[in-house]
Amino acid sequence: MRNMLKGWIVTLSGLLFFSSYAWSQTGQPADQQNFNPGANTLYDKLKNTGPGGPAPRHDISGFWTGALGAKINPVPPMTPWGQEQFRAHKTLQYGAAASNDPFKLCDPLGFPRNMLSSLRGIAIAEMQGKMLVMNQYNRVWRAIWTDGRELPKSVGGRSADSAEPMFYGYSVGHWDGDYSFVVNTVGSDERSWLDGQGHPHSLDMRVQERFTRVDHNTLEDTITIDDPKTYTKPFVISTVSFRWIPEQEFPEEFLCVPSEMSEYMRIMGDPAGK
Amino acid sequence: MESKLLRCLALVVGLLTVCSPMFAHHGSAVFAANETVLKDATVTKVIWANPHVIVEFDVKDENGNIVHWASEASSPPGLVQVGWSRNALQSGDVVTVYLHPAKSGKPVAWLTKVVLPGGKELCGMPTGGTGYCGKTLTPNP
Numbered sequence: 001m002r003n004m005l006k007g008w009i010v011t012l013s014g015l016l017f018f019s020s021y022a023w024s025q026t027g028q029p030a031d032q033q034n035f036n037p038g039a040n041t042l043y044d045k046l047k048n049t050g051p052g053g054p055a056p057r058h059d060i061s062g063f064w065t066g067a068l069g070a071k072i073n074p075v076p077p078m079t080p081w082g083q084e085q086f087r088a089h090k091t092l093q094y095g096a097a098a099s100n101d102p103f104k105l106c107d108p109l110g111f112p113r114n115m116l117s118s119l120r121g122i123a124i125a126e127m128q129g130k131m132l133v134m135n136q137y138n139r140v141w142r143a144i145w146t147d148g149r150e151l152p153k154s155v156g157g158r159s160a161d162s163a164e165p166m167f168y169g170y171s172v173g174h175w176d177g178d179y180s181f182v183v184n185t186v187g188s189d190e191r192s193w194l195d196g197q198g199h200p201h202s203l204d205m206r207v208q209e210r211f212t213r214v215d216h217n218t219l220e221d222t223i224t225i226d227d228p229k230t231y232t233k234p235f236v237i238s239t240v241s242f243r244w245i246p247e248q249e250f251p252e253e254f255l256c257v258p259s260e261m262s263e264y265m266r267i268m269g270d271p272a273g274k
Numbered sequence: 275m276e277s278k279l280l281r282c283l284a285l286v287v288g289l290l291t292v293c294s295p296m297f298a299h300h301g302s303a304v305f306a307a308n309e310t311v312l313k314d315a316t317v318t319k320v321i322w323a324n325p326h327v328i329v330e331f332d333v334k335d336e337n338g339n340i341v342h343w344a345s346e347a348s349s350p351p352g353l354v355q356v357g358w359s360r361n362a363l364q365s366g367d368v369v370t371v372y373l374h375p376a377k378s379g380k381p382v383a384w385l386t387k388v389v390l391p392g393g394k395e396l397c398g399m400p401t402g403g404t405g406y407c408g409k410t411l412t413p414n415p
Contacts, residue, residue: 268344
């Protein structure tokens with residue numbers, strides 16, 4: 001009886017220790033952790049303010065605020081190539097000193113990661129022949145061509161007319177009904193991570209976004225990844241939700257400044273990690 | 275003997291329950307799960323910058339020696355949502371700090387709360403998991 005009880009104590013202690021360790025160590029990187037219901041972001045303060053009126057037709061423009069990071073759905077099994085890339089990615093979860101997240105160098109988040117993290121603010125504006133999606137974080141924008149042109153047939157290929165990879169890719173978009181704007185993107189530079197969890201993507205990735213104006217105050221972006229070089233099937237990585245900012249402006253500037261990042265690493269990141 | 279073992283089991287479960295909900299925040303692996311409170315900390319510098327606001331302070335250790343600490347809070351956009359401003363803390367302020375020291379043993383830490391003279395509280399990690407912004411700890415899915 002005594003030995004059985006001792007055995008249970010050891011087993012239970014081990015399970016509790018490793019389960020807590022697992023909870024903190026795996027699947028809990030920056031983006032996922034920041035999807036924390038009840039957290040104190042501008043999005044949380046606005047999310048229960050109601051619809052604000054019906055959705056306007058063919059209009060996703062305006063200044064929007066998101067949860068700090070989108071909720072990332074589980075990804076499908078990766079190919080051997082995908083697994084190899086994933087193993088090489090050390091997220092910030094393990095501490096800034098140990099991480100090789102490009103975020104640490106103030107490298108571009110790239111697309112679609114910039115629609116999955118650091119989402120305190122985005123702004124959308126329609127111009128002749130294109131829709132601009134602008135991010136508060138690092139003041140980057142994507143131009144989504146709406147003039148009917150096609151996406152590049154080849155990106156990063158050998159021929160002279162093959163397009164260059166770009167961190168934010170090449171995008172075309174069109175309205176699907178009155179309230180959904182569909183965007184297709186190719187050519188995202190492979191150096192960017194798919195998300196803050198360290199999931200990789202290849203240059204061959206094709207991304208579809210469906211922006212839906214749910215009502216006046218709510219915009220959603222459903223992001224689908226199709227990257228057979230990396231993942232064994234297409235999948236919806238997230239449906240990102242945004243709220244209309246009443247002031248129609250970002251409350252502050254939000255930049256990754258290399259000198260500030262260096263100072264952070266010197267004062268905090270390296271001492272904490274070593 | 276069995277009751278001793280049962281008490282041991284209860285203690286183990288109790289300890290792990292208190293310590294194991296490791297706050298879910300990037301980089302949390304390098305900071306201690308349990309919280310430390312330091313009183314009479316004198317703020318020496320505030321760096322109001324991304325990726326994290328850094329609050330540096332001096333505090334006496336148990337031997338009376340002054341130790342210089344650096345602690346990180348959330349980013350400026352995150353902190354302004356919970357009552358901070360660039361000048362909310364200034365050099366010379368004497369405060370109580372709640373923090374999670376680095377496991378490395380160096381005097382660097384994750385800052386969860388600052389209590390100013392007069393009792394005003396500033397939450398250091400609005401979207402972290404310790405609940406010091408009036409929210410209960412919720413494990414992330």
